[in-house]
Amino acid sequence: MRLIDTHSHIHDAEFDAGRDAAIARAREAGVAIILALGVDAANSRLAVALAERHECVLAAVGVHPHDAAVATDADLDALEQMAPHARVAVVGEIGLDFYRNLSPRDRQIVVLRRQLETARRVGKPIAVHAREAHEEMLPLLTAWSREMGGRLPDGRPLGVMHYFSEDAALARAYVELGFVISIHTSVTHPKATQLAEVARAIALEHLVIETDSPYGAPQKYRGKRNEPAYVAEAAAKIAELKGITIETVAEATTHNAERLLGIALSGGERGVHGASGIRGAGVPPAHDAGLQLADRGAGFQPANSVAPAAGRSRP
Numbered sequence: 001m002r003l004i005d006t007h008s009h010i011h012d013a014e015f016d017a018g019r020d021a022a023i024a025r026a027r028e029a030g031v032a033i034i035l036a037l038g039v040d041a042a043n044s045r046l047a048v049a050l051a052e053r054h055e056c057v058l059a060a061v062g063v064h065p066h067d068a069a070v071a072t073d074a075d076l077d078a079l080e081q082m083a084p085h086a087r088v089a090v091v092g093e094i095g096l097d098f099y100r101n102l103s104p105r106d107r108q109i110v111v112l113r114r115q116l117e118t119a120r121r122v123g124k125p126i127a128v129h130a131r132e133a134h135e136e137m138l139p140l141l142t143a144w145s146r147e148m149g150g151r152l153p154d155g156r157p158l159g160v161m162h163y164f165s166e167d168a169a170l171a172r173a174y175v176e177l178g179f180v181i182s183i184h185t186s187v188t189h190p191k192a193t194q195l196a197e198v199a200r201a202i203a204l205e206h207l208v209i210e211t212d213s214p215y216g217a218p219q220k221y222r223g224k225r226n227e228p229a230y231v232a233e234a235a236a237k238i239a240e241l242k243g244i245t246i247e248t249v250a251e252a253t254t255h256n257a258e259r260l261l262g263i264a265l266s267g268g269e270r271g272v273h274g275a276s277g278i279r280g281a282g283v284p285p286a287h288d289a290g291l292q293l294a295d296r297g298a299g300f301q302p303a304n305s306v307a308p309a310a311g312r313s314r315p
């Protein structure tokens with residue numbers, strides 16, 4: 001069984017203690033790829049640096065809506081320079097959060113629009129955070145989807161609705177626009193009835209799974225730090241809800257995530273690490289990416305020295 005965790009903050013400070021062990025546990029649990037999502041420029045650099053060190057990690061670069069207020073134009077320029085990087089698969093985590101309102105709404109919208117433009121320019125999908133903001137998000141993404149022709153230029157989905165927390169009708173609306181829906185490990189919580197209904201109602205071909213680790217551990221590990229290995233809990237719950245096997249869920253969600261991320265995992269890849277694991281579609285193995293990075297010169301610096309984003313509790 002192979003799984004892909006389409007949303008993790010494995011590069012964050014919360015994993016400084018035991019990050020490599022957490023990645024090893026994920027590999028043992030069948031997680032072939034972990035997508036590490038940046039929330040600001042410095043944090044995105046950490047995600048890219050981790051993706052360069054680990055074959056099974058890919059990066060997303062972006063400014064989270066919580067951080068929109070403090071993101072400078074220089075930060076957004078820096079992200080635009082990072083976005084074409086070979087180990088960057090996604091522009092994210094981007095979006096609107098009118099629940100916590102940690103940044104002014106108009107600034108969130110400006111920063112989101114700017115990053116939609118970045119994604120269009122580099123032809124990569126987006127990872128969308130939307131909380132109590134769908135009245136603005138749906139028209140924004142409808143317009144963007146129209147501009148994009150409903151797909152990326154290479155035919156892939158436009159992005160993923162991360163930690164989806166609305167009803168099935170809205171999930172369908174985003175699917176129609178060209179997005180996949182991500183089912184979070186909290187689907188295992190007894191009170192997550194709406195998310196369970198989304199997992200049941202939306203066809204498997206439109207679903208991916210995620211942990212959003214370290215946040216939102218599944219029921220079995222509640223109160224603990226969530227980690228990519230636990231993404232299997234989401235797969236198991238979807239299988240139960242749909243009355244199918246976990247293997248079927250794993251196969252389909254992994255296939256969907258591969259398409260989203262623009263990768264193909266070779267069939268023989270099972271607990272094997274190294275370059276043979278990933279091929280095709282413009283995502284070279286980590287060491288090649290490192291070479292390419294060196295060639296890029298001053299445009300981008302893998303910043304080991306950059307402090308992680310301030311410990312602002314998410315999501």
Ligand SMILES: [Zn+2]
Nearest residue numbers: 007037093212
């Ligand atoms: Zn996140």
